[in-house]
Amino acid sequence: MNPDYRAPGRTEPGSGVPNEEPDTEPVLVDARGLRCPLPVIRLANASRDQQTGTRVVVWSTDPAARVDIPAWARMRGHAVVSTEELPDDGLAITVELGA
Amino acid sequence: MTDATQALTGYPGHRVHLDNGGRAPWHPQARLAFERAVDEGWADPRRLHAEGRRAAALLDAARESVAASLRVRRDDVHFSPNHTSSLHRAVAAVRAGRSRVGATVVMSTVERAALLAAAETADSSRVPVDIYGRVNPSAMSEAINAGGVALAALQLANAEVGTRQPVAEVYEAAQRASVPLLVDAGASVGHDPIPEAWDLLAADPGDWGGPPGVGVLAVRPRVRVRPPGPQDPDPWFPGTPSVPAAFAAAVSLEAVLADQADQDIRRRGLIDRLRAAVSTIADVEVVGDPVDRLPHVATFSFLYVDGEALLTALDRSGVAVGSGSACTSSSLEPSHVLAAMGVLTHGNVRVALDRSTTAADVERLIEVLPEAVATVRAELGVSGL
Numbered sequence: 001m002n003p004d005y006r007a008p009g010r011t012e013p014g015s016g017v018p019n020e021e022p023d024t025e026p027v028l029v030d031a032r033g034l035r036c037p038l039p040v041i042r043l044a045n046a047s048r049d050q051q052t053g054t055r056v057v058v059w060s061t062d063p064a065a066r067v068d069i070p071a072w073a074r075m076r077g078h079a080v081v082s083t084e085e086l087p088d089d090g091l092a093i094t095v096e097l098g099a
Numbered sequence: 100m101t102d103a104t105q106a107l108t109g110y111p112g113h114r115v116h117l118d119n120g121g122r123a124p125w126h127p128q129a130r131l132a133f134e135r136a137v138d139e140g141w142a143d144p145r146r147l148h149a150e151g152r153r154a155a156a157l158l159d160a161a162r163e164s165v166a167a168s169l170r171v172r173r174d175d176v177h178f179s180p181n182h183t184s185s186l187h188r189a190v191a192a193v194r195a196g197r198s199r200v201g202a203t204v205v206m207s208t209v210e211r212a213a214l215l216a217a218a219e220t221a222d223s224s225r226v227p228v229d230i231y232g233r234v235n236p237s238a239m240s241e242a243i244n245a246g247g248v249a250l251a252a253l254q255l256a257n258a259e260v261g262t263r264q265p266v267a268e269v270y271e272a273a274q275r276a277s278v279p280l281l282v283d284a285g286a287s288v289g290h291d292p293i294p295e296a297w298d299l300l301a302a303d304p305g306d307w308g309g310p311p312g313v314g315v316l317a318v319r320p321r322v323r324v325r326p327p328g329p330q331d332p333d334p335w336f337p338g339t340p341s342v343p344a345a346f347a348a349a350v351s352l353e354a355v356l357a358d359q360a361d362q363d364i365r366r367r368g369l370i371d372r373l374r375a376a377v378s379t380i381a382d383v384e385v386v387g388d389p390v391d392r393l394p395h396v397a398t399f400s401f402l403y404v405d406g407e408a409l410l411t412a413l414d415r416s417g418v419a420v421g422s423g424s425a426c427t428s429s430s431l432e433p434s435h436v437l438a439a440m441g442v443l444t445h446g447n448v449r450v451a452l453d454r455s456t457t458a459a460d461v462e463r464l465i466e467v468l469p470e471a472v473a474t475v476r477a478e479l480g481v482s483g484l
Contacts, residue, residue, distance in 0.1 A: 036425050036433070037445035037479070041403050044484040064425045064433040064444050071443040075384065075402065 061090035120451035126308030132350035136343035178340035179314035201247025240272035258286035260387030261396030270296035304348035404446030421449035
């Protein structure tokens with residue numbers, strides 16, 4: 001894992017780039033090394049009691065996560081806003097929580 | 100039954116086996132036909148003595164019977180060693196026969212793994228499916244018309260989720276483009292009507308209660324084919340098939356076609372009942388088309404459930420089901436069908452009802468399922484999610 005990796009949704013401090021992302025830092029769930037259905041369970045735990053519009057980023061190396069996290073979001077009324085490959089192995093999936 | 104026997108078998112009462120897709124218990128007619136064919140048709144059908152001729156006569160009768168069931172000529176029916184082999188051979192023979200046109204094989208993303216693997220060796224074009232697992236016929240038609248296409252392949256219905264495919268429309272498009280269509284009818288024959296809309300058709304006796312160790316591939320004579328490989332009197336499947344297996348497959352196919360309409364109504368009712376009951380369990384996704392589907396297949400996925408743990412819990416209650424969850428396969432990869440549909444892959448349960456499955460069997464699953472799901476969720480510490 002590259003220590004300089006930044007979860008999607010963060011902006012460079014003082015970069016002056018117009019910020020289209022929510023002001024708050026996204027919640028990070030590091031589920032690397034966990035097998036299904038644990039990444040989704042960790043994600044659901046981290047999303048509990050969060051406000052609508054909060055972004056949660058999940059890091060996962062489980063091949064099922066690519067399908068199961070969007071399926072969970074659909075079932076729960078949340079939205080997947082991005083899916084990116086992690087520098088070494090796995091995916092970073094960003095979910096914006098619905099109502 | 101004594102207490103000691105119960106301890107030996109590990110469960111009281113009888114087993115409920117609901118994992119019948121691709122390998123169902125033998126149909127009573129298959130067993131009778133097989134035993135008769137072992138007595139009369141054990142010999143090598145290529146030998147010239149009386150025993151060999153009797154075996155050859157049984158094999159001919161089997162071919163004739165399957166041809167009548169599929170409404171084709173006898174010479175168009177080939178017995179293969181198994182369904183996988185039928186699909187591999189169909190792709191290879193058409194590709195070799197049409198190499199001047201191109202090598203591309205167009206197929207849906209939810210075809211059987213054996214078919215996806217057969218087309219992996221060269222260009223293949225995969226057409227995506229919707230959330231029910233159904234391919235869009237226009238998208239498939241577009242791919243067929245892209246040029247350089249040797250073969251198009253589409254299943255009649257999906258074995259994992261039961262959704263029927265628009266084979267008639269795709270066949271029309273393939274005909275217009277002069278591209279042959281291979282139809283994998285492995286999950287349908289014996290359960291759902293057999294259409295005329297195909298150029299090559301693969302059927303799987305193991306799925307309808309015939310014996311394992313034989314497959315059926317029908318090829319219309321107009322298809323340009325060249326089965327590759329060493330010369331043999333049977334260029335499609337070198338060597339001779341098992342005569343008892345081929346004969347039992349043919350006889351059981353006649354039997355299942357005879358009661359197909361009744362079994363359709365009966366099993367469709369049981370699956371409707373199961374889908375409705377499962378929907379009442381919290382956080383479940385019942386997948387596949389609710390109406391336009393095979394009569395005997397149901398699939399559902401439970402959120403926050405480990406598929407392997409659920410299968411084990413159900414098995415302990417005496418109920419056997421299948422699963423497409425990654426947690427239940429050694430490969431770590433979830434079912435490519437569920438993934439292509441974009442539905443939950445974990446906590447997946449697959450059910451295929453046999454003709455011998457009773458309403459009481461389905462009720463047993465409905466009875467044990469909620470507690471099994473709750474137990475597995477509790478083990479994972481899931482509550483209030």
